[in-house]
Amino acid sequence: xxxxxxxxxxxxxxxxxxxxxxxxxxxxxxxxxxxxxxxxxxxxxxxxxxxxxxxxxxxxxxxxxxxxxxxxxxxxxxxxxxxxxxxxxxxxxxxxxxxxxxxxxxxxxxxxxxxxxxxxxxxxxxxxxxxxxxxxxxxxxxxxxxxxxxxxxxxxxxxxxxxxxxxxxxxxxxxxxxxxxxxxxxxxxxxxxxxxxxxxxxxxxxxxxxxxxxxxxxxxxxxxxxxxxxxxxxxxxxxxxxx
Amino acid sequence: xxxxxxxxxxxxxxxxxxxxxxxxxxxxxxxxxxxxxxxxxxxxxxxxxxxxxxxxxxxxxxxxxxxxxxxxxxxxxxxxxxxxxxxxxxxxxxxxxxxxxxxxxxxxxxxxxxxxxxxxxxxxxxxxxxxx
Amino acid sequence: xxxxxxxxxxxxxxxxxxxxxxxxxxxxxxxxxxxxxxxxxxxxxxxxxxxxxxxxxxxxxxxxxxxxxxxxxxxxxxxxxxxxxxxxxxxxxxxxxxxxxxxxxxxxxxxxxxxxxxxxxxxxxxxxxxxxxxxxxxxxxxxxxxxxxxxxxxxxxxxxxxxxxxxxxxxxxxxxxxxxxxxxxxxxxxxxxxxxxxxxxxxxxxxxxxxxxxxxxxxxxxxxxxxxxxxxxxxxxxxxxxxxxxxxxxxxxxxxxxxxxxxxxxxxxxxxxxxxxxxxxxxxxxxxxxxxxxxxxxxxxxxx
Numbered sequence: 001x002x003x004x005x006x007x008x009x010x011x012x013x014x015x016x017x018x019x020x021x022x023x024x025x026x027x028x029x030x031x032x033x034x035x036x037x038x039x040x041x042x043x044x045x046x047x048x049x050x051x052x053x054x055x056x057x058x059x060x061x062x063x064x065x066x067x068x069x070x071x072x073x074x075x076x077x078x079x080x081x082x083x084x085x086x087x088x089x090x091x092x093x094x095x096x097x098x099x100x101x102x103x104x105x106x107x108x109x110x111x112x113x114x115x116x117x118x119x120x121x122x123x124x125x126x127x128x129x130x131x132x133x134x135x136x137x138x139x140x141x142x143x144x145x146x147x148x149x150x151x152x153x154x155x156x157x158x159x160x161x162x163x164x165x166x167x168x169x170x171x172x173x174x175x176x177x178x179x180x181x182x183x184x185x186x187x188x189x190x191x192x193x194x195x196x197x198x199x200x201x202x203x204x205x206x207x208x209x210x211x212x213x214x215x216x217x218x219x220x221x222x223x224x225x226x227x228x229x230x231x232x233x234x235x236x237x238x239x240x241x242x243x
Numbered sequence: 244x245x246x247x248x249x250x251x252x253x254x255x256x257x258x259x260x261x262x263x264x265x266x267x268x269x270x271x272x273x274x275x276x277x278x279x280x281x282x283x284x285x286x287x288x289x290x291x292x293x294x295x296x297x298x299x300x301x302x303x304x305x306x307x308x309x310x311x312x313x314x315x316x317x318x319x320x321x322x323x324x325x326x327x328x329x330x331x332x333x334x335x336x337x338x339x340x341x342x343x344x345x346x347x348x349x350x351x352x353x354x355x356x357x358x359x360x361x362x363x364x365x366x367x368x369x370x371x372x373x374x375x
Numbered sequence: 376x377x378x379x380x381x382x383x384x385x386x387x388x389x390x391x392x393x394x395x396x397x398x399x400x401x402x403x404x405x406x407x408x409x410x411x412x413x414x415x416x417x418x419x420x421x422x423x424x425x426x427x428x429x430x431x432x433x434x435x436x437x438x439x440x441x442x443x444x445x446x447x448x449x450x451x452x453x454x455x456x457x458x459x460x461x462x463x464x465x466x467x468x469x470x471x472x473x474x475x476x477x478x479x480x481x482x483x484x485x486x487x488x489x490x491x492x493x494x495x496x497x498x499x500x501x502x503x504x505x506x507x508x509x510x511x512x513x514x515x516x517x518x519x520x521x522x523x524x525x526x527x528x529x530x531x532x533x534x535x536x537x538x539x540x541x542x543x544x545x546x547x548x549x550x551x552x553x554x555x556x557x558x559x560x561x562x563x564x565x566x567x568x569x570x571x572x573x574x575x576x577x578x579x580x581x582x583x584x585x586x587x588x589x590x591x592x593x594x595x596x597x598x599x600x601x602x603x604x605x606x607x608x609x610x611x612x613x614x615x616x617x618x619x620x621x622x623x624x625x626x627x628x629x630x631x632x633x634x635x636x637x638x639x640x641x642x643x644x645x646x647x648x649x650x651x652x653x654x655x656x657x658x659x660x661x662x663x664x665x666x667x668x669x670x671x672x673x674x675x676x677x678x679x
Contacts, residue, residue, distance in 0.1 A: 001482045088462040091430045094455040242431045251573035254658020256594040284557035291549045293409045294557040295577045366656040
């Protein structure tokens with residue numbers, strides 16, 4: 001019943017973040033309707049591009065909120081339990097630390113995936129119902145970018161929470177890392193910026209505001225490898241640490 | 244048979260106290276030949292003592308011939324001459340003690356002083372007699 | 376000791392830098408007995424228990440539990456199925472309800488007994504739908520104990536189990552311990568409540584500064600520790616009265632009080648040789664044995 005425990009521990013955060021992003025999407029689409037139907041509406045030249053541009057803007061907001069959610073979902077774990085005083089109970093269960101870690105990570109990934117997929121589904125639904133031009137292929141690309149690239153933020157949060165036990169210290173440090181890496185990449189390594197990757201900035205066509213169908217595999221792969229590496233380091237830490 | 248709670252403050256192993264209680268019950272007739280004693284688990288829970296204490300007491304009493312331990316059924320008071328002779332000897336000893344206590348009281352000793360002196364002598368002499 | 380052992384450590388050590396929390400400990404806990412684990416605060420009891428359960432990695436030494444040598448973390452995992460542990464502070468997940476926590480815990484242990492769980496729930500009067508964080512301290516303690524007692528493990532380890540319980544609760548706790556022991560469970564518990572220990576323990580281990588000060592069956596202690604009060608014509612010096620086993624000598628004028636862990640009769644003989652006028656022997660309660668084992672001061676104390 002480790003999954004049950006992981007669910008109970010994270011459902012508040014998960015549902016709050018999911019609700020926030022989904023609501024945001026509905027509001028965004030509602031607001032977009034007014035902008036899209038200005039003048040002659042979508043029939044005018046470049047009208048469709050207007051909506052695609054709005055979808056791109058939507059992604060920028062979603063990415064910010066998604067990364068915050070992923071970091072929050074990466075908090076907790078045995079180190080936090082130790083601060084609260086319950087790690088002795090968890091560790092006395094006949095389960096390996098690897099399994100405890102694995103379930104926590106898997107639950108977090110599933111929840112992060114839901115927070116990437118469901119809000120975009122809401123956008124798709126709301127747009128379709130409002131008669132706005134939205135392509136499923138574009139939605140899928142946006143979702144894959146968030147998931148493929150964003151998981152390394154989640155992994156980083158897991159790593160941070162495997163070292164720092166403070167209820168506020170751990171998330172503060174994790175958000176700090178997000179900020180610092182974003183700034184550092186932006187300043188010196190713009191073409192390799194993870195943030196720009198997941199926001200679609202590296203594959204967007206600035207005229208049509210359509211994401212290039214040529215998916216940035218290398219960038220996503222690099223991010224996934226980094227995520228795996230961070231998770232392994234975190235796992236090693238948990239396995240070796242005295243509780 | 245009614246069991247009294249065992250008292251660790253007496254400084255004596257608890258199993259010995261239990262043995263004494265059972266022996267006393269046999270002497271006074273509270274336990275008769277063939278009566279069954281409580282099971283180890285039941286008695287341990289009643290007295291709130293380690294089951295090992297009960298086991299030791301029952302085992303020692305089996306060795307001395309007072310109890311019979313039947314596989315699967317429990318502990319029973321053994322019928323036999325040996326138990327009756329113990330009873331007689333104890334009754335004689337108690338009569339002697341009664342006389343002694345009366346005399347000591349006449350000599351103006353308080354009951355607590357008598358008891359303390361008796362216990363001290365008992366402990367002291369038992370050390371020496373064990374080495375013999 | 377020829378008795379089979381449930382726990383056996385060989386030179387178990389845990390050091391944090393230069394501080395040695397557990398120092399070359401050779402702990403031997405007999406199977407099917409109730410063993411009490413005593414020691415002052417900071418003696419290393421909790422650290423030792425955590426090393427037994429795989430929560431803390433020993434610096435050196437070997438551990439054998441239930442006939443298995445703990446070498447890989449995986450051995451520990453399988454062993455924990457056969458061990459029930461109630462930690463100090465009775466840690467429980469505050470966000471679960473009583474019922475959720477019971478369901479959660481029971482799912483991990485094949486030796487879980489639902490009937491006993493139901494019985495204890497009723498006996499302890501625990502509210503099943505309340506969240507654990509809103510329970511009183513006494514209720515939380517009872518819930519933590521229930522999670523261990525509703526099982527039939529091979530080894531039951533408890534760290535300060537009576538903390539937070541009123542006298543009725545303590546009595547119920549001892550009765551459960553005894554009941555488990557009668558069913559064949561090895562009980563290993565640490566406690567500061569010497570009165571409880573004297574009632575139910577078969578074996579006593581005393582830990583001090585990470586080292587084993589004493590490990591003996593409680594009946595051996597009862598039969599060999601003695602306090603002997605002498606009055607002498609002329610008080611002898613400590614050297615004259617020296618007999619192996621003497622732990623402490625207090626003297627004042629012609630009175631000499633000796634605390635000895637064994638050889639009481641030899642002490643009496645020696646004292647009589649030195650013309651002791653009065654000899655009074657009494658037994659030594661566990662509290663004094665404990666204080667004597669963990670004290671720091673030199674063994675000869677002269678007053679006035």
